[in-house]
Amino acid sequence: MRTTQKGFTLVEVSVGAAVMVIIASAIAGLQYMINQNQILVFDNTIKVEIANGSVTALTREIRTARGGDNGAYTIEAASNQSMTFFSDVDFDGQAEKVRYFLQGTDLTKGVIEPIGYPVTYPSNTEKVRVIAENVRNGALPIFYYYNANWPTNPTGNPLPTPADPDSIKLVRIHVRVNPKANDSQRDYILEAFTQIRTLKNNL
16 A cells, blocks of 8 residues: 655745745735835924924014013014014013024024123023924015004004014914925914004003
């Protein structure tokens, strides 16, 4: 009586091993892509949240703007993508000179502390830091300025820039954030209106 031994040939084992390696590699590659996508989404979310927090702080600082401790007017300069004003941003009872401006794709903040008596604001003591990255405004304004007639009389609003500081009563902030360049359809738009309390006409 003849018995037939059943088993795998070397070729079959080699082919099976190769298939398993291919499947394992595909699974590992897919997992890597999923992980990278999750990291990217998380990173994007963090950057948008940081920008949102910065716009919230900017809104508060403009709302509480006041005259400089050297007697300077509340707003020093107001253009499309930069604004300089005085406000107590560190809650020390003194008005700092604050400058927000767009530098490339970074929204940047500069602060000058008042020193001496009589008080001065030396430009060489300005401390500058980036507060939001991946800002995609391009040529679009970050700051829009409105006079006391807005919104009942929209004529002349927003004010042409550089705006006359004496005419400004309200500021609109418009920041577009997107970690991906050239993908404007996915811009996160952060927008806020703030009225400068010390310059209100209806106090």
